[in-house]
Amino acid sequence: MEQGAWARAATGAVRRISRFWVLVGSLVLIFLTSLLFSLRGGGRLYMDPAGWEEVRRVKLVPSYSRGVQPQHLEGAALRTCSCHHCVGDRGASRWFDENFDPDILPVWTEENIELPADVYYWWAMLQPQFKPHGLRHVLSRLFRVIPGHSPFGPRRPSRCLRCAVVGNSGNLLGAGYGHTIDGHDFVMRMNLAPTAGYENEAGSRTTHHFMYPESARNLDPNVSFVLVPFKTLDLLWITSALSTGHISFTYAPVKQFLQVDKNKVQIYNPAFFKYIHDRWTRHHGRYPSTGMLVLFYALHVCDEVRIRFLACRLSRRMFVCQSQKVPISICTGECVWLWRGSKRELAPLLGGEPLLRRVPQNRCP
Template identity: 70%
Template structure:
């Protein structure tokens, strides 16, 4: 057969008849030809195996997105949400999207912002946008690969039996001024006395541990949204929205378990078996929105955006006015959390997967464009 012919040809070229048919020049030529053919075959096999694995083959069962995931390559928009943020022309001729002095959604203020900002991508993962585009899905699951087969849609449908699974955020309203405080954990909050200013906002968004008891004068006492991972989760008051930032399917299994059976006690670290939060206020950060920030804003600097950036852009998509507190170093250049006693610990900057300097540039640029106001702290 053909395999025998190829093998025979190879044997003849390399070790059989060394007569007049194969001089030194043709031997070198044959070697190059066979090396080239071998390389092409290896390349073909590699690409074949890779494409097979991306189709959910047995090599990578945890990457099985189900039969419907290939339907769409672009971010799914929430029904009745797409286009709902179109600005309303004001009498002055300028378009106003809210009743605040400066509104996030007002177009024509910054070309850079307008080019990158997509108001129709929902920051919340819901029943309506349950299907992720395949490119988003594969990027997301590779952030923290879990080598276990899970049907993501089945996991989400189970979760949405426990929590509402819908977005509570509506469209722009020219009569509304929804003011939001994004409160980071920087040590520059210590001694800044921002508490009353922060508490004066409609939405107050906090991240991970973020204690308020004992720090009310500097960081405020109210919270409306708390963004956490399973590994940083804590119980919350009944009026606070718990926004889960999921990095893996196991995180979705955990939140379902923590609000019901308590089966999961460990992800890559011990996690709370049960979580006391208001189930009706639990929201899931949308991986499509996560990737949108990575692609459009942080521009692939760092492996993925920091939680601070995720929360900041969440606010930029649900609020009319965004004020930022507790980001960056303190006035002496130290990176630490406001509840840490050692200001030289540098804990804030040791993440390794984020580009803190590039993210600081984005925040600065957003401030210069008039889309956010940054309170520098001390």
């Protein structure tokens, strides 16, 4: 009896081993057949046709967009505007194309009211507050006072929206660019931006003025006020300054009431803020300078961009980028880094080839 049981057990084990090797052999045969089929070209029936990847490629932008958005088709033949240099055209610079995201809006609206968690925590720590505020509730109240939508439409091949970004550098004195600056469709300035008495150098027109609560001032009715917020209190302040006037201090005294056109007030998008910090300045400094914020705002809403003397101090020196056609002065740490590393790529999009040089301290504004 014991011998019979042992024989039956041995037979069962042999059968199981046989079935195992039959299964392994079948899998190997299927793999080899599939490999041979692919090498001989038969697998093309199951592959995307040539060029399909380029046409259907999508761009996932963590933290900035809430879904999958189509990438623009590559190729110089696809013009996005009728200007000579179109910022939205692809193919002029691989570096620029890889970093430029045309789908992220520089303006904070009801459509992009929700900030991704990493964007919110980065932005909230720029100027930490002890008193918490419900961000969505604050924005909902604000968008009852100002427009909650973007004033900008998509790029069109028939459009040529030309923009000038003007800094506050003393190097504008004697340059005589006032008439040229005023000839643009949009003229963007920041903070104090004096023009009275400097019309010949800096121009007299302003269409967009970028300011913080602490640098805010009254504007003409035809000028868009673009608030660059660093904290939720800044959003409470602009709501107050356009209505009740109950806020007169943040970390410094601020205007209790602001005389601007409410319908032309825009809020700078913190997600766009962080996009510049991540993609363009690569975390040089705690956050991008005002000049960088305005420059990339223009690159995203305009078809053609010219910049005139963006300047500031950097360790007792000023770094100036100078081209034959476009004088450029950028000297914050991250700006210097950007132009040193990528000036050959970005310069053609701004109308010239900049050369980096130094200017003595006494010429800083």
